[in-house]
Amino acid sequence: MTPAHLQIAQLYQQHQRAVLATLIRLLGDFDQAEDACHEAFIAALAQWPEQGVPANPRAWLVSTGRFKAIDKWRRHQHEHSMAELPELADETEEQDSTLLSDDELRLIFTCCHPALSVEARLALTLREVCGLTTEQVARAFLQSPVTVAQRIVRAKQKTRAAGIPYQVPSDQQLPERLDAVLKVLYLLFNEGYHQSS
Known part of the structure; x- marks a missing residue:
């Protein structure tokens, strides 16, 4: 190389x-x-x-x-x-590099939208925002990679079909949306700390 x-x-x-x-x-x-x-x-x-x-x-x-x-x-x-x-x-x-960083924040909140199930939010965010492989996400959930892959595909389809906005939530919506983001960060920390692969 x-x-x-x-x-x-x-x-x-x-x-x-x-x-x-x-x-x-x-x-x-x-x-x-x-x-x-x-x-x-x-x-x-x-x-x-x-x-x-x-x-x-x-x-x-x-x-x-x-x-x-x-x-x-x-x-x-x-x-x-x-x-x-x-x-x-x-x-x-x-x-604008600030906007690029904001795009990552927008993506986290889009993936953690309440229209998605909690499991779908976590799987989609870990896969799309954090860059974990489907296998790593499956290990974090103690589930099969096929199950997690299907969950991620369905979450993407629902995001598109429901027209979930690509934005950081308003101040009023932030408290209800923050919990899912914090769960994702916790699982990401666990994956990094235990290094399952």
């Missing part, structure tokens, strides 16, 4: 969850954001060893992922129908 590839691997470890959180905000869909995030890192692997790492790699990855998703929607639109592209969030804010 070349030094450039090692640097990209390190940047993946540092920024992948934040890039994903911002892409979920911009694209409004977990699965499309995950695909776009992976495509952005693939593009980085292809370009950065020759062109160098950009000054703001996280913003580059977000922008590249967003454009990859738009290209995919356009190809799909061209092949299947003349439907409009989904409405995307404004990308002009994505350069």
Whole structure:
């Protein structure tokens, strides 16, 4: 592995969850954001060893992922129908590192929305925000990976179908929503402390 590839691997470890959180905000869909995030890192692997790492790699990855998703929607639109592209969030804010951090906070509260069951909230947050594998989440719940994977898929579908907003709750809603977030942090601490893998 070349030094450039090692640097990209390190940047993946540092920024992948934040890039994903911002892409979920911009694209409004977990699965499309995950695909776009992976495509952005693939593009980085292809370009950065020759062109160098950009000054703001996280913003580059977000922008590249967003454009990859738009290209995919356009190809799909061209092949299947003349439907409009989904409405995307404004990308002009994505350069702000504070907003990127806020996107992670928004994602935690979106994953912990009361419309989801407590088990779904915890599994979805540990998987999507914290980056634990499905197997690690299953060990934390003492359940099979298949059960947890199905729970995560259903939670994503419900989030999309119910139109759960991608936002930090208001001051009035915060007390009822904070408990699930604190449970997630506790389980994440346990996973880090006991290192089940």
